[in-house]
Structure formats: C-alpha cells, structure tokens
Amino acid sequence: FFGSPFLSPPLLVLSPARRSFIFPTPPPAHRHYSEKRKNPVQVTCRRQSGAPLPPPSPSTNLLEPIHQSFVLGLSAFAMAEVRLPLRFSSSSLILAMPTALLLVVLLPCEGLHFASGPAPALSLKNPADLGFPVIARSGAIAPKPDLLCLAPPTHSSWGGLWPGSGGGSKPRAALLQTNTWWTVAIAPLSVEGPLPTHRRITTVPYVVDLATRGVRVSYPYLLTNPPDIVQTIVDPPIFEWSLGTASADVILAGHCLRDGGKLWARMAYRDTQTKRDVMELLAVRGSAYISVRYTKAAPEISTGQDLTQLLVDGVDAPCEEGVGLLGRKFIVYSADSDTLWAVYVPANTTLYCEPSPLRLFGTEDSFSGVIRLAIMNNCTTGAESPKTGLVSPHCSAPNTPHAHLEPYWAALDFSADTLVTSATVTVSTLHKLLYTQVDWVVEQAWPNGTAPVRLAPALQLALPHHMTQLRFGNITEFTAPHRKKKAGELAVVTEVGVGGHRGLTGYAAPVVGSRWVLTLARKPLPWVGSPDHGKRVALHAALQQEPMELPIQVSRGMLDPYSAGRVVARLAQLVLIAEQLQDQGVIDRLLPQLREGLGVWLDHRSENPLFFDSSWGGLVSCGCVYLPQPPHCSNRVARNDCPALDNFDAARQEHLNPFYGGHHHHYGYLIYAAAVLAKVDRAWGNAYHDKVLVLVRDIANPSSEDPYFPTLRHFDWYLGHSWSSGGLMDSPNGLNQDSTAEAPHAAYASFLFSVARGMPGLALASEAMVLCEAAAIQMYWQIHTPGQVYPRAFAHELAGVVWDRMVEYQSFLGRQPFFVIGTQARPVTPALALHLHHKPWLKAAAERMALSCGGSELCLESGFVVHMHVLSSLLDKEAAWNKAQSLPDSAFSLACPSCSGNSRTTALHFIASAGNLAPTATRSEERRVG
Numbered sequence: 013f014f015g016s017p018f019l020s021p022p023l024l025v026l027s028p029a030r031r032s033f034i035f036p037t038p039p040p041a042h043r044h045y046s047e048k049r050k051n052p053v054q055v056t057c058r059r060q061s062g063a064p065l066p067p068p069s070p071s072t073n074l075l076e077p078i079h080q081s082f083v084l085g086l087s088a089f090a091m092a093e094v095r096l097p098l099r100f101s102s103s104s105l106i107l108a109m110p111t112a113l114l115l116v117v118l119l120p121c122e123g124l125h126f127a128s129g130p131a132p133a134l135s136l137k138n139p140a141d142l143g144f145p146v147i148a149r150s151g152a153i154a155p156k157p158d159l160l161c162l163a164p165p166t167h168s169s170w171g172g173l174w175p176g177s178g179g180g181s182k183p184r185a186a187l188l189q190t191n192t193w194w195t196v197a198i199a200p201l202s203v204e205g206p207l208p209t210h211r212r213i214t215t216v217p218y219v220v221d222l223a224t225r226g227v228r229v230s231y232p233y234l235l236t237n238p239p240d241i242v243q244t245i246v247d248p249p250i251f252e253w254s255l256g257t258a259s260a261d262v263i264l265a266g267h268c269l270r271d272g273g274k275l276w277a278r279m280a281y282r283d284t285q286t287k288r289d290v291m292e293l294l295a296v297r298g299s300a301y302i303s304v305r306y307t308k309a310a311p312e313i314s315t316g317q318d319l320t321q322l323l324v325d326g327v328d329a330p331c332e333e334g335v336g337l338l339g340r341k342f343i344v345y346s347a348d349s350d351t352l353w354a355v356y357v358p359a360n361t362t363l364y365c366e367p368s369p370l371r372l373f374g375t376e377d378s379f380s381g382v383i384r385l386a387i388m389n390n391c392t393t394g395a396e397s398p399k400t401g402l403v404s405p406h407c408s409a410p411n412t413p414h415a416h417l418e419p420y421w422a423a424l425d426f427s428a429d430t431l432v433t434s435a436t437v438t439v440s441t442l443h444k445l446l447y448t449q450v451d452w453v454v455e456q457a458w459p460n461g462t463a464p465v466r467l468a469p470a471l472q473l474a475l476p477h478h479m480t481q482l483r484f485g486n487i488t489e490f491t492a493p494h495r496k497k498k499a500g501e502l503a504v505v506t507e508v509g510v511g512g513h514r515g516l517t518g519y520a521a522p523v524v525g526s527r528w529v530l531t532l533a534r535k536p537l538p539w540v541g542s543p544d545h546g547k548r549v550a551l552h553a554a555l556q557q558e559p560m561e562l563p564i565q566v567s568r569g570m571l572d573p574y575s576a577g578r579v580v581a582r583l584a585q586l587v588l589i590a591e592q593l594q595d596q597g598v599i600d601r602l603l604p605q606l607r608e609g610l611g612v613w614l615d616h617r618s619e620n621p622l623f624f625d626s627s628w629g630g631l632v633s634c635g636c637v638y639l640p641q642p643p644h645c646s647n648r649v650a651r652n653d654c655p656a657l658d659n660f661d662a663a664r665q666e667h668l669n670p671f672y673g674g675h676h677h678h679y680g681y682l683i684y685a686a687a688v689l690a691k692v693d694r695a696w697g698n699a700y701h702d703k704v705l706v707l708v709r710d711i712a713n714p715s716s717e718d719p720y721f722p723t724l725r726h727f728d729w730y731l732g733h734s735w736s737s738g739g740l741m742d743s744p745n746g747l748n749q750d751s752t753a754e755a756p757h758a759a760y761a762s763f764l765f766s767v768a769r770g771m772p773g774l775a776l777a778s779e780a781m782v783l784c785e786a787a788a789i790q791m792y793w794q795i796h797t798p799g800q801v802y803p804r805a806f807a808h809e810l811a812g813v814v815w816d817r818m819v820e821y822q823s824f825l826g827r828q829p830f831f832v833i834g835t836q837a838r839p840v841t842p843a844l845a846l847h848l849h850h851k852p853w854l855k856a857a858a859e860r861m862a863l864s865c866g867g868s869e870l871c872l873e874s875g876f877v878v879h880m881h882v883l884s885s886l887l888d889k890e891a892a893w894n895k896a897q898s899l900p901d902s903a904f905s906l907a908c909p910s911c912s913g914n915s916r917t918t919a920l921h922f923i924a925s926a927g928n929l930a931p932t933a934t935r936s937e938e939r940r941v942g
Contacts, residue, residue, distance in 0.1 A: 131773055133717040135705045139624040139631070142703050143616050149627040151658055152201055153671070153740065155188060159198045161268035161280050188628055190672040191726045191735050191747065193816065194277040194295060197222055198269050201660070201671070202742040211267070212246075213277075214746060214816050216298050216473060216730070217387075217513035217520055219246050222267045222279060226256030226312075227293050229302050231351065231387050232817075233405040234516065236805040240827075243745075244516050244817035250316030250369070250399065251349045253385060255291070255304045258312040258373040262290055274729045275435040275450070283309075294382075296432045296452075297730035298473040300424060300522060301356075301384040303431060303457070310374040311363075311383055313355055317346035317399075319367040331365035338362050341425070342372060343388070348397050350404040352389040354421075356428045357381070358458045382431060382457045386424050389414055390513075406514075420511020420522055427471035427524065431457040437729050439780040441534060446783055448481075450528040450729065472528075473513060473520035474505070476801055477732050477791040481530040482523070504529075516819060517731065517792065518801035532783045537763055539691070539933040540588040541842045541925025547893070551924060552593050554917040558586055560601050562609050563906055569618025570636050570645050572666040574674070577681030578913035579906060580609035581839065584688035585918045591692060599692065606689050607696065613682065614703040619645040620666075623654070624706075628740070629721050631679070631710045632670040635662050660741075672739030676711040676726045677751060680758030681839070681913070683707050687764035691935075697769060704765065712762040714777035726755070727781055733788035734758075734781075735816075746816025750824045751835045752793050753844060756785035760843040767933045786846035793836070794853050809856045810836070825910065829864035830871045833857050834879035839913050840922045842930060848886055858884045875903050875911030878919050885923040893923050 140146045149155070189195055194213045211222040221228040230246040230253075237243065246252075256264065263284040270278040270292065281291040294303040304311075322329050324339035342355040342363065355372060357363065358381040363372045391407035391414045403410045431454060438449040452470040474482060483504050505525030513520045543551060565571050566579045583606050590598040612618050620636040635656025636645035647653040655662040656670045663670045669678055686704040690697030709721040716723055726734035734755040735747035749755065759781035766774035791801060793811050798804050802811065802819060812822045812832040823831040836857070837844055848854060861880050865871035871880070877899065885892035896919050902908070904916050 130716060131714040131777065133715040134709055134713060134771070134774055135702060136717070136719065137702055137705075139706050139720060142706060144622060144624040144631065144706065145616065146626050147623045147632075147652070147654075147657065149625060149657070153658055154200060155627055156198065156200055158266070159268050160188075161270055161282070163271045163278075189272065189274075189722045189725070190628055190630065190739050192272070192274060192277075193297065193728060193730075193735075193747065194272060195740070196742045196746070197267065197277065197279060199740050199742045201740055211742070212746070213295060214244075215295055215302075216475070216517070217300075217515055218302055219244070219817070220293070220295060220302065221252075222293070223254070224266045225264050226254050226281065226291065227279075227302070227304060229253040229255070229385060231390060232515070234514065234803060235405070236803045238805050239807055240821040242516065242802050242806050242819045245405075247349065248400075251351075253302075253313065253315045253353070255302070255383065255385065256312045256314070257290055257306070258310040258375070259290075259377045261285075261377070262309050264290060267293070271434075273434060274437065274724065274727070276432070278433075294431065294433060296435070296472075298475075298520070299432060300471045300473060301386045301428070303382055303384045305382050307380050308378055310377050310379055311357075312371065312373040313363075313383065313385065314369065314371040314373075315346070316369045317348040319344065319365070319370040320347045321345045322365065329365075331367040331370075333366070334364070336362040336364055341428075344370065344372075345392060346370065347393070347395065348399045350390075350392050350395065350397060350407070351387060352392045354386045354388050354424060356384040356386070356457075359460070384428060384431075384457065386428075387513075388421055388424065389417055417511050419508050423471050423508045423511070423522060423524060427468050429457050430454050430467045430470050430526070432470050432472070439776055441776065441779070444534050446532045446534050446780060448530040448532075448729075448780060448784065450530070452526045452528075454526055469505075469524050469526045471508075471522060471524055474507075474523045474528075475520055475731070476518040477787055478523075478528070478530065479521055480791075481532060481787070483529060483531065516802075516817060532787060534779070535783065535786075535846050536842075536930055536932045537760060537779065537782065538842045538930035539688075539764065540585075540592050540930070541922060542928040542930040543921055543924035544889075544928070547920070547924040548593060550897070551589065551917060551921055552595065554920055555586065555589060555593065555595065555598055558915055558917055559906065560586070560598075560605060562605050564643055567605075567608050567612060568643075569612040569620055570638060570643065572620065572636075572678070573613070573622065573633055573669060573682065574667045574678040575912065576609070576613075577678060577685070578839070580606065580685045581681040582913055582915050582918070583609065584685040585841070586915060587688050587692060589917055589921050603689070603693065606685060607693075610682065610686055610689065610700070614700055619649070621649055623657075624720075628672065630672060630675065630725070631706065632657065632672075633666045635659075635666055635670065668737060668739065668741075671741055672725070673741075674736040674751075676734055676758035677736060677754040679707045679711050680754060680761045683711075683758070683765055684761035684841075687761060687768050690765065690768040701769060708762050708765060708774065711758055712774070712778060712781070714773065724777075724781070727784075731788065731792075732784040733792065734785065743815075745818040748813050748815040750813045751838070752789050753836055753838055753847070756782050756789070756843055756846065757839055757841060759785060760841065764933055767935055770935055782843065782846065789836070789847040790850060794847070794850065794857075796850055796853050809833075809853060809860060825874070826870075828868070828870065829860050830868065830876045830880060831874075833861040833864075833883070834876040837879040837882045840878070840882055840918050842922075842925070844882070844922070845886075848883065851887070854883065854886055858887055872900070872903060873908065875905075875908050875914055877903055878911070878914045882919060882922055885926040889923060889926045892926075893920070896920055896923055 188198065196213060197211050213220050217231065219230045219232050232244045232246050235243050235245045264281045265284040267279040267281055270280040272278060275297045277295045279293040279295065280289045282288060283290050289307055290309045292305040294305065319331050322331050323343040324337050325341055329337050338360060340357060340359045340361065344353045344355065363374055365372055391404050394403060394407045394411040394413045396403055432452045433455055434453040436451045436453065440447050452472060454467055454470055456465060456467055484507055505523045505528055508522040508524065511522050562579065566576050569576065583602050587599055587602050587606060590602065613622060621634050622631045623634060625632045633656060634649055634654035637647040637655060639646050647655060656666045667674055667678065669675065683704065686700065709718060711725050713721045713723055726736065728735060734749060736749045737747065759778045763775055763778035763782060766778055790796065792814055795802065795809055795811065808821045810833055811819045813820050813824065821832060823835055825831040836848065861883060865877055865880050871877050881892045881896040903911060904914050905911050
C-alpha cells in the first residue's frame with residue numbers, strides 16, 4: 013500500500029521539439045463502442061490567439077495547486093488541439109503519473125436547447141370540478157408531517173416539485189412524489205411493519221440510510237444466488253460511513269424532505285431543540301460524491317473501521333488525540349474494508365482524528381460548509397480484512413488490487429468544487445432522432461468570496477444504457493470555443509476511462525459533463541399494424557366471431573381499474589382492426605360497449621369508484637367487497653366505505669392501486685381505450701377530454717405547473733424506465749418493475765391520446781418515455797450479452813423482476829418461464845416491436861418459452877400460450893399463424909383473469925403484421941361513427 017502510485021510525487025514529461033504532452037490512453041475493458049485508440053496521443057497546447065503556450069514547470073504539484081488554478085482562472089489557459097479522439101474533457105486539467113503523463117483537457121460546450129421553457133400543464137382543472145370525489149388520506153397511509161419540511165418554490169424542471177414561473181404556492185398534493193427512488197424517505201408504511209425500519213435510498217453507486225442521527229453511507233457489492241437471484245449487499249455496519257454532528261448541544265431529530273425531483277432530493281436534518289436546519293443531504297442520482305451541507309454545527313465523519321493510513325492534502329498525517337489537522341482533502345485508507353476514501357472539506361478546515369474506530373470531527377460549532385465523501389478505490393490491496401478474515405468482494409482475486417486509477421482520482425479532485433444541486437430534463441425531436449437533455453444544475457461547493465469562478469463540469473456516473481446513447485467528445489471539435497455551433501450539434505461528455513463502479517445496473521462509468529444529451533432513434537408508433545393482404549379474410553372472419561358484450565362486472569365497474577381496463581382495451585383494439593378492415597357493422601356494435609366501459613369510470617358510476625386523493629395527489633380506487641349472487645359490491649361507497657384505501661390486504665385485490673402501485677399499468681389500458689374512442693368519435697373526445705386527462709395526468713403529467721399531480725409519477729429519468737410497485741410502501745429491496753411491457757404501453761397509450769386530441773406536448777413526452785422504456789427493457793431485462801449488466805452466474809435470457817437492489821428470475825404471476833418471458837409480450841399492440849426485435853434474444857426466449865409452455869395446462873389456462881405465439885411470430889410468422897389459429901377459445905376467455913386483455917383477432921392481427929412496416933399514428937379526419 014505504501015508503495016502504491018497515489019503516494020508517488022507527480023512527474024511531468026515533455027516533448028521539447030513540439031511542446032506537446034505525450035501520454036498513453038489504454039481503452040477500458042468495459043467499452044461497448046467501436047472507436048479505436050492509438051498510443052500515444054499528442055495534445056498541443058495553444059493560446060486562443062494561436063501562439064503556443066509555454067509548458068508548465070516540471071516541479072509543479074499537479075494534484076492540488078494546478079487544480080485550483082485551472083478552476084479559478086480558466087480564461088488564462090489554452091484550448092487544445094487534439095489529433096486523435098480523447099475521452100476526458102471539460103475546462104482544463106493537467107495530471108501527471110509516475111509512468112507517463114496524462115493530460116486532460118476539458119472544454120466547455122453549450123449544447124442545444126431543445127425547448128423554450130418548462131413543459132406546459134396539460135390541464136389546470138381540479139379533478140373535483142370534473143366530478144371525481146375527493147378524499148384526504150388519514151391514519152397510517154397519510155403523509156407524515158415530521159417527514160416534510162418543504163421549501164418555497166425555487167425550481168422549474170421536468171421532475172421538479174415546484175412551479176416554474178411566477179406562481180404562488182401549490183397544493184401540497186402536487187409536491188409529493190409517490191414512486192421515485194427517494195420516496196421511501198417519506199413513505200408512511202413498510203411491508204415489514206407499520207413504519208419503515210430503515211429509510212434506504214440508492215443513489216448509485218452508494219446506498220444511503222437516512223438514520224435519526226445523521227446520514228449513513230454504504231458502498232454495496234453484488235451477490236449472486238445461482239441460478240435465479242442477484243442482490244445488492246450493503247456492507248456490514250462497521251463498514252458504513254456516518255455523517256453527523258459533533259456539536260454537544262445539537263441533537264438531530266431525523267430527516268425531512270426539503271425539496272426533490274426525479275434526479276435529486278434534499279433531505280434536511282434539524283436540531284430537536286431549536287428546530288433549525290443543521291445538516292442537509294444533497295442526494296443526486298449517479299453522483300460520485302455524497303454531499304452534506306452543514307449550518308453552524310461541528311461536522312463528524314465516522315466509521316466502524318480502524319484507520320490504517322491518513323493523508324491530508326497529499327501528506328502523510330498523524331491521527332492522534334488532540335492534534336488538529338488543517339487541510340482541504342483527507343484521504344483515508346482502512347484495511348478492514350480494503351477501501352480508500354476521500355473526504356473533501358472547505359479550505360483550511362481543521363479536523364481532529366480518532367483512529368479506532370475512525371472518527372474525523374470538528375470542534376467549531378460555528379462551522380458552515382459542504383463536506384463531500386467519495387470512494388477512491390474499492391480494492392486497494394486485495395489482502396484479507398483484519399476484521400472479517402475475508403478478501404473484499406470487490407476484488408477479482410486475492411492480492412489483486414485495482415490499480416492505475418489516477419485519472420479517476422484526478423477527476424474527483426477536478427470536480428470536487430462543482431456541487432450538483434438539482435437537474436432538469438428536456439426532450440425534443442429532430443428528424444429521426446429523439447434527444448433527452450439532462451442539465452445537472454451546479455453551484456460552487458466552497459465559494460471563497462472572490463469573483464465568480466468558472467466551475468469544472470460535474471463528475472457523474474453513466475450507466476450502460478447511457479453509454480450507448482451519450483455523445484462522447486472529440487476535443488478537436490472545440491478548438492475554437494467562440495465558434496457558433498451548427499444546427500443539430502450536440503453537447504458532449506467525456507469519459508474518464510477508469511474508476512467506475514460495478515453495481516446491479518452494470519458498470520457505472522465516470523463521465524465529466526454538466527449537460528448530457530442522450531440520443532435515440534425514433535421508431536414508428538402506429539395505431540394498428542399492417543397485416544399481410546392474404547390474411548385479411550381470415551382476420552375478418554375472426555373479428556366477426558368475437559364476443560362484443562362487456563361482462564356485468566365491467567359495465568358496472570365492480571372490478572379494479574387494471575382488470576377492467578384490460579377488458580375495455582380489448583374492445584378498443586377490435587375497433588381499430590374493424591376500422592382497418594372497413595367493417596362499419598362491427599364498429600357500430602363495439603362503440604356503445606366501449607363508451608359504457610369508459611363512462612362507468614369517467615362519469616363516476618362505478619361501484620368501485622375512483623377518488624382523487626388530495627393528500628398524495630392521484631386517482632385511487634375505493635375497493636369492492638364483491639358478492640356474486642347477484643353480482644355487486646356490498647360496501648356502501650356513499651358512506652365512504654372503501655376497504656382498499658387503508659387496508660393493505662384489501663389493496664392487494666386492487667393490485668395496490670390505492671397505495672400507488674402500478675398506476676401506469678392500470679390506467680394505461682383505460683387511456684388506450686379512450687384514445688381509440690376519441691379517434692373514431694370526435695364528439696366523445698371533445699366531451700370527455702378533461703376527464704380522460706385526469707387519468708393521463710396521474711401517470712404522464714409532464715409539467716411541474718400542474719397543481720394536482722406529480723410529474724411522470726413512475727418514470728425514472730436516470731435509469732430510463734418506470735418503477736411499478738413500491739409507491740408508499742417501503743421494501744427491503746426498494747422499488748420494482750415486473751410486467752415490463754405494460755410500462756411502455758402506458759406511454760404508448762398517452763401518445764395515441766395526444767394524437768387523437770392534437771396535443772403535441774403530451775405526444776413528445778409520451779414518445780420519449782416509450783423509446784426510453786424500450787431501450788431500458790433491452791438493457792436491463794433482456795440479456796443480450798451475458799455479463800454485460802448482470803454477473804454471468806445469473807444464467808438466464810431475461811430478468812423477470814428488477815428491483816432497486818435485487819434482480820430475480822420470476823414473475824409475480826409465477827416462476828415458470830412462460831410467465832417470466834410472456835410478460836415481455838403483453839399487451840399485444842404494435843408497440844411491442846420497439847423492444848422485441850433482437851433476433852438472437854428472441855430465438856433463445858422463444859425456445860425456452862416453448863419448452864416451458866409445451867404440455868402445460870397452466871400455460872393454456874392462463875392465456876400465456878398466446879404470448880408464446882406472439883413472440884415466436886417475430887421469428888417464424890407462418891408457423892405462429894397456424895398455431896394461433898388452432899388455439900381453443902378458452903385461451904382468450906374473458907373469464908380468465910390473465911386472458912382478459914387478449915382476443916384471437918388481436919393476436920392473429922399482430923402475427924399477420926409481424927415484420928411489416930406501419931406508419932406512425934396520425935389524427936383521423938372527421939368520420940361517421942356508430
């Protein structure tokens with residue numbers, strides 16, 4: 013350890029003839045793209061006027077003073093002329109290593125602005141004014157006042173909590189996110205008891221426990237339980253880091269939510285006596301740092317580990333009682349966990365040290381400032397731990413340390429003063445591309461009272477799907493910083509190349525850039541597929557035989573919204589097929605049923621009605637105590653007898669809808685049906701527009717201006733997919749998503765409704781979610797390349813349930829492969845083609861599903877045999893067509909809960925359309941309706 017490179021003095025290597033810096037750039041092993049690097053790379057420094065710069069002195073200490081000078085005086089330094097691609101950029105940093113010089117040149121870039129401002133609200137109408145009865149949650153499910161200390165409106169962003177411009181306060185409901193990665197911080201319930209036993213959030217790469225006396229930080233590792241489970245394991249308590257206060261007269265009262273969005277959250281810690289803020293956690297998705305802001309309180313950073321070595325500003329320092337250590341960067345190594353950590357503090361901060369267990373603390377109760385904690389190496393020596401006797405699970409083998417991490421350490425130093433405080437997300441389209449722009453909003457962590465400085469770009473961690481969508485910079489494009497960008501020219505980020513973190517979502521690669529632009533190819537989103545001409549007669553015959561009457565349980569609204577919605581959406585699909593086949597008679601038979609199936613919910617005639625929850629901001633179902641003879645709900649809704657609102661077991665009968673589980677799955681079907689009806693019946697669309705928008709706003713509201721609903725309730729902009737279950741229930745493994753294809757279906761439904769009603773803003777937001785969900789499914793559910801995301805020991809073609817901290821090969825319907833794989837192919841709509849097109853994966857999945865389903869009565873009775881043929885049609889259309897035609901009627905029975913969303917005609921229509929191009933949906937012209 014004492015001979016490791018990070019303790020060595022810096023060394024500068026010059027090429028005098030050209031005044032160029034020459035250094036090797038080995039490609040990281042995890043790279044998923046094809047660019048080739050050469051060795052060495054030459055970088056010639058030039059002034060902006062074109063005159064060469066004099067080289068820095070070889071004696072310069074590059075680890076600290078140069079970092080400061082580059083941050084504080086960037087305008088005095090040169091831009092760079094690079095002859096080969098580099099992957100580290102932003103403003104300007106030079107770092108030297110013992111074996112070779114690493115020159116990093118970071119150039120600022122403006123990028124494109126894709127939108128002129130915040131997304132406008134879809135509607136500002138109060139759901140109560142549209143007839144939805146209002147409830148305020150009470151008891152165990154109500155928001156907990158002690159967990160909420162919401163700040164005044166300050167932010168405007170997609171995913172932000174506050175109005176963007178000029179407005180006053182909003183109703184509290186709109187301030188609360190129910191399904192984000194940090195919702196557990198305010199969740200009122202736990203699956204393990206009446207209150208969460210721990211409030212644990214995953215920021216990536218860290219797991220943070222919001223403890224009563226401060227913030228506890230863990231650096232987790234992966235454990236595979238072959239063959240079906242991969243888990244994120246939080247280190248033993250002795251390996252955790254705690255950030256609290258050493259002030260004797262301050263007693264922390266636990267955390268409360270100060271502010272938050274889809275990519276960030278601020279959790280305040282208050283003094284029990286004075287009620288003033290003492291600490292504030294700035295939790296940011298993908299941040300390389302844990303950042304805590306202190307206000308007039310002595311800081312304390314501690315762990316259960318013993319100290320092995322301490323460096324203060326690069327110098328070996330004693331850890332002795334009563335000896336104050338003055339510095340800005342404290343590097344701590346503990347052999348117990350074999351990890352190396354950096355603690356960044358304001359310049360000239362004095363901390364005291366206790367070695368066993370390690371504790372760094374201040375004594376000044378007047379201390380105010382930001383403290384940042386970051387891991388530098390998770391396998392420093394590869395030796396056995398003195399405490400556990402085991403080699404760190406982060407090490408690939410005993411005595412095999414992770415080496416050559418100096419570029420990552422330099423990046424940590426370089427961006428340490430750049431504090432991400434929030435983020436905004438903007439989407440736009442240009443020709444055949446969709447752009448999602450993430451702007452990490454930054455401020456100086458340690459302002460020194462001088463003139464404003466030009467901050468280095470933020471250091472964030474990019475997940476595997478980011479790495480396929482981000483644009484990495486070639487510095488030659490920015491040798492003329494004054495040059496006006498061309499139309500369509502994108503912002504770039506730069507990859508550090510080493511120092512990433514292996515987690516449940518694969519390798520998180522460190523990248524530098526305060527603006528990310530993620531690019532996806534746009535795909536057609538048609539109303540209906542384009543079947544083979546020769547199969548249309550058979551399709552028409554199947555259509556004529558379809559049952560077209562709603563069961564009484566659906567027409568009177570006794571079912572939960574999810575089960576009822578699937579039946580209603582089934583009829584809507586038949587309407588589209590009948591329209592394509594020009595069968596007005598079938599349309600005239602279906603439309604009254606479709607109007608009734610939607611109207612029972614939208615006109616508030618359902619025996620299991622939807623309430624607007626003013627406490628959390630959403631539509632929730634009441635619940636039905638069902639009696640079969642005659643069919644009816646025996647609970648008296650008029651007396652507010654709603655069993656599912658406060659009872660977890662009753663809520664399970666509603667698929668956890670009252671607890672905000674899976675609203676996008678549930679309402680996606682109803683929105684789809686409403687989109688189809690609005691398409692073919694413009695008058696109905698006009699009459700029910702605002703009521704349908706209440707459903708849309710519940711799951712797909714893109715605007716922070718809406719005072720009644722949170723933004724994009726289920727969608728996670730960092731991971732690129734939605735979370736289903738979780739909601740207001742804390743779980744040991746965090747949030748999860750199971751029925752994968754139903755998530756993009758919900759966004760697809762919102763897209764179709766936006767097309768039917770002429771709403772381009774909603775169309776853009778919905779298209780973005782559809783494409784992001786499809787890309788995430790192919791990265792984090794479908795396993796195209798073993799070992800790319802999950803460990804190779806997880807030997808499956810698919811992840812069934814993806815949790816925040818666990819992945820398992822199963823479905824909530826069962827462990828059989830036909831359930832696990834079949835969820836990739838339901839509901840059967842043209843949108844399935846967005847994520848079901850990777851032929852090698854389709855072949856492996858279809859073979860395993862066929863093996864599992866063949867001869868299984870459960871596969872037939874559940875209707876999942878239909879999804880087997882839908883999946884296989886993308887490989888062999890004719891074989892799937894013949895087999896689907898021979899299926900018994902029971903596979904499509906409305907009496908089968910899992911079959912209710914399928915019809916024979918819809919399945920055959922998808923198979924007949926497999927591989928055929930269909931245009932993106934457009935708004936219909938006025939037409940006669942039945």
